[in-house]
Amino acid sequence: MSAIEVAGLVKRYGDFEAVRGVDLTIEEGEVFALLGPNGAGKTTTVEIMEGHRHATAGTVSVLGHDPAKAERSFKDRIGIVLQEGSVEDELTVREAINIHGGAYSRRRNTDELVEIVGLETKANARVGTLSGGQKRRLELAMGIVGEPDLIFLDEPTTGFDPSARREAWSAIDNLRALGKTILLTTHYMDEAQNLSDRVAVMADGRIVAAGTPESIGGREHATTRISFRRPGDVSMPFAARVEGDMVVVEAAAPTVDVHRITSWALEQGLELEELSVSRPSLEDIYLALTEDQ
């Protein structure tokens, strides 16, 4: 059975349609990233799966439950990590985990959790004294205190400095290693690329593309781009176009094309400055998919 099955999901607020027919299946053990600009409907979609909001139309099955019923047995099997700042500053790390974990039937040991997220030295520190990255790791620990089968991560590293992001990523990688199904929302492409098995891009209330980070949006078939600084007024024996100071070649067969270009440069005695061979990044694909918004 799939961990999440969503079909024809619609959510309306008055006249405004935030989610306009989303179909989505997430398998057990999969790390799935939902991408999209602010207002694309991804938070609404995820909150419906969590049981925080009710769908206007469509069917939603999460771990075999209808989340709208908010059954205790359902909440017992999921872990939700909200956006930053949902833990009391006045509590210690250990207390926050203990209190949040109190009602779960499969309660993980607090010391183990502290270790998984690398907060051993801060276990008795007040939450208010933690750095942003440390707080996020505490929230991750709280999210898995009930040994969940499915974890929701809402923008796990928004607003982080690079080292805090690495910290959070490695904690999330530890969760993947435990075989958890993870649904994360993010608007960082490198985060999706680094963490997820599959991604879906939402725009304007719909999923506009889905697939692995390598193949989404036809990325695997997209042509490779070879570029270098324009070497003065020489004629080139291959199809190329000029973009500013740069020469760009769209290469359908990159191995052959690179060879042809560099052979030509060697014959001419030219050094090709700033030579690079690149494929569209996930970010390029994402921007192309969402640029109408």
Added chain:
Amino acid sequence: MNGLSQSGLLVQQIGYQNKMFYRTPISAFFTLVFPLMLLVLFGALFGSERINELGVTVAQYFAPALAVFSAASATYTNISVGTAFQRDMGILKRIKGSPLPPWLFFAGKVGSATIVAAVAMLIMMSVGVLAYGVTIFPRTLPAAILTFLVGAACFACMGLLVAAVSPTGNAATAIANATLLPLAFLSGLFFPTTSETPQWLVTVGDIFPLKHFNDAFQATFLPNTTGAQFDWFALGYMALWGVVSLLLALRLFTWEPRSGD
């Protein structure tokens, strides 16, 4: 490891709310210290004068009245403000996503606030007895305790209602203070109402439960009375306010932040 039982969870929730209270210096100050400052102030202003209409010393009048003020502040103000700010921060939303049954969260709030109110009241009455010669009557003690419990529960439920209707923590602070302080004045908590108090003020005071809380509690510390001093009308009236507030609160309560979404 298995989850906690319901009673275990209740104890944990009460402990959690107690920690939050004592680790928030501003609320601890206004609930525990500020009413004591008023007692010292009133004691210094009025000395050993007697309140003629009641035939008691100033301290015998104000210690119970300020104990009632402490109890209302511990329950009504702390629950409304604390809960609304927790909602602003997304803490309530996180709790709602966990398997904790909502009633246990509310019970933890009410239970903890009642304990804090009891501590505040005990401090107030102890200072009254030790420093100002306030007399306690064993005969009326059961009525004093019951009145306190019903009053604290009533104001705790009203605090939940204010939390439910307040869009933000700041709004809850404003609503709680703008209701409790004027009511405290016209319910005789800061000075006795006399035969010269305008009728409309008396009527307004009669509508809200604070005056009934104060009158019923104070009556158990008045000399020249007989019997156990259970004020059944006041107790019933507070219970009614409490139950109606609780029902409305549960109906109107939201767990998600309402601003900036």
